[in-house]
Amino acid sequence: MQKSIRSISSSGDKSSYGFSKKRFRFIGSAGFIISALLMTGCGQGYQEQGGWGQDAPELPVDVITQQTTSVQKEYAASIEGITNVEIRPQVSGYLTKIYVDEGVYVKAGQPLFKIEDRVYQEQLRNAQASLTSAEANLMTAKINLDRKKELVSSKVVTELQVQEAQALYNAAQGAVDQAKSAVESARININFSTIKAPVSGYIGRLNYRLGSLLSPTNVSAITVLSDISQVYAYFSMSENDFVDFQTRYSGNSLDEKLRSAPDVDLLISNGSKYELQGKIDAIDGQFNQTTGSITLRAKFNNPKMILRSGNTGKIVLAQIYENAVLLPVASTMTIQDKIFAFTVDNESKAVQVPIQIEGKAETNFIVTEGVKPGDKYIVTGFERLQTGTPIVEAKQNQE
Numbered sequence: 001m002q003k004s005i006r007s008i009s010s011s012g013d014k015s016s017y018g019f020s021k022k023r024f025r026f027i028g029s030a031g032f033i034i035s036a037l038l039m040t041g042c043g044q045g046y047q048e049q050g051g052w053g054q055d056a057p058e059l060p061v062d063v064i065t066q067q068t069t070s071v072q073k074e075y076a077a078s079i080e081g082i083t084n085v086e087i088r089p090q091v092s093g094y095l096t097k098i099y100v101d102e103g104v105y106v107k108a109g110q111p112l113f114k115i116e117d118r119v120y121q122e123q124l125r126n127a128q129a130s131l132t133s134a135e136a137n138l139m140t141a142k143i144n145l146d147r148k149k150e151l152v153s154s155k156v157v158t159e160l161q162v163q164e165a166q167a168l169y170n171a172a173q174g175a176v177d178q179a180k181s182a183v184e185s186a187r188i189n190i191n192f193s194t195i196k197a198p199v200s201g202y203i204g205r206l207n208y209r210l211g212s213l214l215s216p217t218n219v220s221a222i223t224v225l226s227d228i229s230q231v232y233a234y235f236s237m238s239e240n241d242f243v244d245f246q247t248r249y250s251g252n253s254l255d256e257k258l259r260s261a262p263d264v265d266l267l268i269s270n271g272s273k274y275e276l277q278g279k280i281d282a283i284d285g286q287f288n289q290t291t292g293s294i295t296l297r298a299k300f301n302n303p304k305m306i307l308r309s310g311n312t313g314k315i316v317l318a319q320i321y322e323n324a325v326l327l328p329v330a331s332t333m334t335i336q337d338k339i340f341a342f343t344v345d346n347e348s349k350a351v352q353v354p355i356q357i358e359g360k361a362e363t364n365f366i367v368t369e370g371v372k373p374g375d376k377y378i379v380t381g382f383e384r385l386q387t388g389t390p391i392v393e394a395k396q397n398q399e
Helices: 002-048 118-151 159-193 239-248 256-259
Strands: 059-061 065-087 093-098 111-115 194-196 201-203 223-238 263-269 279-283 293-303 312-330 330-333 339-346 350-359 364-369 376-378 393-394
Touching: 065 201, 065 364, 118 159, 159 194, 223 239, 223 312, 239 256, 239 293, 239 312, 256 279, 256 364, 312 350
Parallel strands: 059 393
Antiparallel strands: 059 376, 065 223, 065 312, 093 111, 111 194, 201 223, 223 293, 263 312, 279 293, 312 364, 330 339, 339 350, 339 376, 350 364
């Protein structure tokens, strides 16, 4: 019985072992087939993604050009009338009359305000009385001097007495001159009590009303009078732009360079161009240490009085570049504040190069470093390229 059992167990082990070997051979064959299929699929996928066996991409290529162009640079500007005069009192007193309204146009010499002048009228009368008294004293001193000059020849008076009479006459003459000055000063104060327009222009906002006490020490002016027949536009230019400005125009002196500089345009606050061009006529004497910029002034005629003091706008200055190297902005890419372009070398491989620009002329960059005239560059489709990638140069459509 035991022998039979061992025989059966031995037979069972053999059968089981045989079945395992067959199963192993089956699994091994299936694994090989699946692996081959996976490798084939991966290879095809890699080719579809631009790997093994893919042809070089066909991309549009053009040539770097060089030509004369201009760049429009804009600078924020503040506008002031050619004359901006603060109207302030020169004598103290209460404001009794206002002859004009805010915003009206006045002519030079036209009365604007009236200050109470009764005090100054009294000062004038007092000065005139003092003048009358001084003139009387002068007449008395003159009579005394003349009489002593006649008596000195007959030895009635001495020469010393004549000299004393002469001194009294001189003092009386000085008193008369002083009294005349006091009279004139009182008249000036009376004239100052009527404040007149020093120039023609437009009245600004009135800071004081009837009854206000005016004084030369007031913090605020009564108003501001602006002559806007011509206006100044003040704008600031960076140090680099100013150096370019100086070297760009001919002339041995700054005045000669300003005369040779082109006229400038003015964009007013709504973005439209002012109808007349202006001329840069003055430059500040030094740079602002805080901003590192320098202020320039452009002068514009304003016959229609469109521009007013306090307006803002932009000065548009055209800069001409001779034989500039141009590269389309759309054919560049920016990475971490650096600008790159893709050129094509002699082996038709893409090369990523950094470029330096000086400005922008319409849709082109003005390039100073990185590419040169005659270099080939990839127009579009370079976003995923790497340096050394072969490409096929596509023909450009000729318009």
